[in-house]
Amino acid sequence: MGKNDTRVLTAGIEIPYVGLGTYLIANDDAAAVVRAALGVGFRHVDTAEFYGNEEGVGAGIRQALEAHGLSRKDVFVTTKLWPGNAAWGQTPKTTETTIASLDESLARLGLEYVDLYLIHAPFDHEQRLAQWRGLVELKRQGKARAIGVSNFDVAHIEELVGAGLPLPDANQIELHPWSQKPALVRYLAEKGITPIAYSSLVPLSTWRIAEGHDSAKTAEMRATGERADSPFKAMAAKYGVSEAQVLLRWAIQMGYPVLPKSTKPERMRQNADLFSFRIDDQDMAAIAKMDRGDGVAWPMGDPTKAA
Template structure:
């Protein structure tokens, strides 16, 4: 993203909707979050917009200090005549005149329109409606198709956690020169990450929480993270990742938790 900086810790907002959602996003902005991740599909762009408007009105931050990401759904895939109205509708719901990053939420390969969608989205950068474009849930194959068309997405937002770390997929994203933003970075409860020795040992040494250790592992691997929390104390915890670090041995121990499984939803069989 030439000339565009994305803060490495953002607030995920899936399931933060309505007034409660707006309050949670507002609390995060007041606590220092400067990157918020939303999507048309979350049905909460209005709530995020409300929180942003309140924070701007209160002088908590300026628009320039905020990095706002949104994403659009499969029915908007196609040329500029589809993509531009989708982005404009998101901006209206968010109550802002531009987004910092807009992502194609899923490639939906069965529609086979993601390449022209990416071209149309990239074309919006020069209009000022968006500062940068990117993709989400794009595999090596999808990124290859974009590259063949001369399109290089600067970011791919994909599901990464210590147990489902998809190293091959991440390597493909890096090979295309893109940054990985890790979604669902903390990992689902059923994976039992908090009981793994590599995690408990790092928690014991650093005096940090499981979630902080996992998020710090992502950061040390150069990923952007967008943990979601509705709770101000947990939001603050997730933002406090720069005051400690993991040793190379701890990093390797967490790397070894990868069990080779993929994300819970795969773009070949899922999309919206």
């Protein structure tokens, strides 16, 4: 991946278009996976307090920096605040505990700062503004170079606007051809907020099968991905790439950084090789008609619909 394979956030820093997603990677496995990903050319790693693997991710980053002669500024690191969800019996974070949470994440990562710190989801209406004030302060302190949100819809961001607070630099949301969120994406563009796509590979029949992870994906959706004549199989054959590469390339052409997860170096290389082909206008237009509405990655429903 080269210098042109980045997007500039409103904070003025570059985010690589291709990042390693680490959700469902165990802490004990994370160091080796992250080290391998950085070894094949990834320069962007995404983790979260909720994933329980920050310690392993940080170890892998430090090992890769030493092994490949990289400096800390060569790797873009994202982690996320788990805001707490009262509906799940958790205590929502305050401004003070938000600040403490990043300090704890940095200790686990073994880093002095992260490049991007996100609120993981808009769970608690009473504490969302308090948590965002915590992120604003962490950015002021230099512990987060950029700050943002995840799974926020227009109304959640408008709360920040109404309170006179700074806008997020990014919003990490489920985005793929079956969940394109056009109204939200238009709003983010108007506000200069970068959409970061997760669960980009939902349309694949094999998505999350290995992990046995629950989701709202239906049997009909899975069958669609298995069809021999599925549109993504046809596009993969047309461009001489994998179906996963087609789905990831679509996101990049839409302007969305992506976070594919893999523990296999060969698959990592494929996931990183997204700049040697381009989806033509006819196929992009066809994909634009495939939107099915809400996301499916969360079994309880699309979290952008939280109150």
